[in-house]
Amino acid sequence: MEAVYTRTKTLNGNLLGFCPGCMHGTTFKLIGEVLEELGIDNKASCILAIGCCGLAQDAVSYDLATAPHGRAAAAATGLKRSNPDTVVFTYQGDGDLASIGLAETIHAANRGENISVIFINNGIYGMTGGQMAPTTLVGMKATTAPGGRDPKQHGYPLHMAEIINQLVAPVYIERVSCNNPANVRKAKNAIRKAFQNQIDGKGYSFVEVMTSCPTNWGLSPEKSLKFLEENMMKEFPLGVIRDNG
Amino acid sequence: MSNKVFMKGCEAIAEAAVRAGCRFYAGYPITPQNEIPEYMARRLPQVGGAFVQGESEVASINMVYGAGAGGTRSMTSSSSVGISLKSEGISYCAGAKVPMVYVNMQRGGPGVGTIQAAQQDYFQATKASGNGGFRMIVLAPSTVQEAVDMTYQAFDLAERDRSPVLILGDGVIGTIMEPVVLPEMKSDEEVAALKAKNREWAIVGHGRDEKRGYIQPGYWSNDMQEQHCRNLEAMYERWEQNDVQVEELFLEDAEMVFVAYGTSARIAKNALEMLRAEGHKVGMIRPKTLYPFPSKAFDHINYDTCKCVLDIEMSIPAQMVYDVRMAVKGRCPVDTCLRSGGNLIERDNILGKAREILTGGAN
Numbered sequence: 040m041e042a043v044y045t046r047t048k049t050l051n052g053n054l055l056g057f058c059p060g061c062m063h064g065t066t067f068k069l070i071g072e073v074l075e076e077l078g079i080d081n082k083a084s085c086i087l088a089i090g091c092c093g094l095a096q097d098a099v100s101y102d103l104a105t106a107p108h109g110r111a112a113a114a115a116t117g118l119k120r121s122n123p124d125t126v127v128f129t130y131q132g133d134g135d136l137a138s139i140g141l142a143e144t145i146h147a148a149n150r151g152e153n154i155s156v157i158f159i160n161n162g163i164y165g166m167t168g169g170q171m172a173p174t175t176l177v178g179m180k181a182t183t184a185p186g187g188r189d190p191k192q193h194g195y196p197l198h199m200a201e202i203i204n205q206l207v208a209p210v211y212i213e214r215v216s217c218n219n220p221a222n223v224r225k226a227k228n229a230i231r232k233a234f235q236n237q238i239d240g241k242g243y244s245f246v247e248v249m250t251s252c253p254t255n256w257g258l259s260p261e262k263s264l265k266f267l268e269e270n271m272m273k274e275f276p277l278g279v280i281r282d283n284g
Numbered sequence: 285m286s287n288k289v290f291m292k293g294c295e296a297i298a299e300a301a302v303r304a305g306c307r308f309y310a311g312y313p314i315t316p317q318n319e320i321p322e323y324m325a326r327r328l329p330q331v332g333g334a335f336v337q338g339e340s341e342v343a344s345i346n347m348v349y350g351a352g353a354g355g356t357r358s359m360t361s362s363s364s365v366g367i368s369l370k371s372e373g374i375s376y377c378a379g380a381k382v383p384m385v386y387v388n389m390q391r392g393g394p395g396v397g398t399i400q401a402a403q404q405d406y407f408q409a410t411k412a413s414g415n416g417g418f419r420m421i422v423l424a425p426s427t428v429q430e431a432v433d434m435t436y437q438a439f440d441l442a443e444r445d446r447s448p449v450l451i452l453g454d455g456v457i458g459t460i461m462e463p464v465v466l467p468e469m470k471s472d473e474e475v476a477a478l479k480a481k482n483r484e485w486a487i488v489g490h491g492r493d494e495k496r497g498y499i500q501p502g503y504w505s506n507d508m509q510e511q512h513c514r515n516l517e518a519m520y521e522r523w524e525q526n527d528v529q530v531e532e533l534f535l536e537d538a539e540m541v542f543v544a545y546g547t548s549a550r551i552a553k554n555a556l557e558m559l560r561a562e563g564h565k566v567g568m569i570r571p572k573t574l575y576p577f578p579s580k581a582f583d584h585i586n587y588d589t590c591k592c593v594l595d596i597e598m599s600i601p602a603q604m605v606y607d608v609r610m611a612v613k614g615r616c617p618v619d620t621c622l623r624s625g626g627n628l629i630e631r632d633n634i635l636g637k638a639r640e641i642l643t644g645g646a647n
Binding site for chain 1: 358500
């Protein structure tokens with residue numbers, strides 16, 4: 040019988056290790072499918088962040104380096120500048136990209152580095168157990184904000200895609216999600232575009248993927264999806280923010 | 285016959301790096317080493333290399349981490365407080381086995397300190413350049429020529445071991461001008477061949493039928509991490525056997541032995557010559573590698589004649605003195621002669637202290 044759908048060859052069969060209901064796995068699958076479809080999985084190198092995404096380090100087949108927390112965009116800059124033929128992408132969560140790595144994120148974008156940045160936003164620190172992130176919603180509880188995020192103490196969620204949209208150099212900025220099949224398709228298209236821009240030498244692409252974290256949100260996977268759709272996406276609306284590609 | 289050129293330390297180091305095949309540099313401005321990034325900004329594009337002014341020391345070392353992970357000979361530089369900021373990235377390079385060379389032009393004191401020359405970063409350089417108990421080969425040039433030669437060699441050492449190598453200079457070595465003979469410029473073909481050799485482990489994009497490049501600064505398995513630490517330990521032991529560099533002077537009959545490195549050693553050597561002209565039998569050990577430390581050189585001292593080993597540093601309190609004491613193993617007293625804060629040690633400081641001990645004047 041003809042196989043009409045198989046697992047992307049960029050996932051080697053090792054366990055990804057993510058919690059039930061987490062969308063990291065879906066995102067890695069989409070990245071892998073895009074790399075394969077564009078025929079660049081043999082040219083790709085991932086700069087992986089510190090955080091839950093590290094669970095995937097042994098499950099992907101492409102070249103990979105784990106960067107210090109927050110520094111993925113800087114490491115990607117060095118790699119891409121010295122190996123322009125390598126397809127370089129970062130994979131970073133919200134703590135990594137928007138908190139500790141804010142400077143590296145903004146400056147790589149501002150230099151218009153020819154890289155693809157995949158940003159996973161679930162509004163919480165996953166690996167360390169549910170602490171407040173820069174993207175945590177107002178009122179949302181976290182282990183370090185037990186009464187919920189209070190703007191008087193913690194300020195408001197950082198909108199990274201919109202902040203990057205203030206810069207001149209980036210060519211493509213889109214916010215997507217993996218909450219339903221239609222949005223998964225859109226997410227894949229966005230990821231494809233981010234890689235195509237790099238192949239075409241166009242410059243910096245930023246794809247923000249809104250995801251859920253059932254474990255640290257303290258919700259079932261199903262209720263997490265609802266929270267993602269009703270609360271997270273209200274604060275962080277999906278869509279193309281810039282497309283100069 | 286190579287021509288001598290008159291060059292400033294920082295610029296000579298940068299040119300030596302380019303000649304050694306360095307094709308990526310990232311750095312952030314800080315005195316007294318700004319001439320290195322400035323030179324690289326002009327020079328690297330001429331040879332097909334890339335220069336990036338990082339937004340911080342933290343970003344710069346991580347750019348070097350990325351470039352080194354891609355198999356390119358890469359370098360960064362800074363001074364004291366800036367090196368502290370690079371510590372995390374240096375530790376990652378050591379842990380993930382990413383070769384790179386970095387330069388510390390030391391300045392005076394903790395915190396921002398002074399911008400003048402000092403040797404206050406000995407512990408940081410040799411004992412704890414970041415978390416995790418890793419070590420590095422630390423080269424300590426005493427002249428601009430030595431800085432050039434050590435820089436050229438540093439890239440080979442870094443690549444041989446897939447480990448960071450530190451050139452530990454100071455404000456004097458960085459800013460002094462001296463005549464130097466520059467090493468041979470590696471051809472584009474040689475540089476490409478060096479990079480191609482790194483392809484095996486570098487993250488450049490491997491085919492599915494090849495082993496992927498995997499730069500891994502940590503392990504999920506405790507046993508694998510422990511084994512990795514053991515492998516690193518074995519490498520450090522090899523360094524102690526094979527990579528010690530030291531200059532030894534007049535140890536056979538010395539009544540007193542100076543121990544000094546870098547800029548302090550230049551001044552100490554001058555004091556030594558004066559004292560010997562006066563008839564005082566003074567010897568000297570000048571560590572050229574601070575790690576691995578040349579402990580065995582201290583076995584060449586004649587402890588029947590030696591009254592004192594004098595540790596001379598531009599550091600207060602003394603730091604190298606702990607390695608000196610361990611190498612002397614109590615066979616004679618160890619004393620110190622120290623200046624710091626950006627004040628250079630003066631020849632008279634050393635002469636005064638040495639005469640006091642040699643003539644038994646004080647106490």
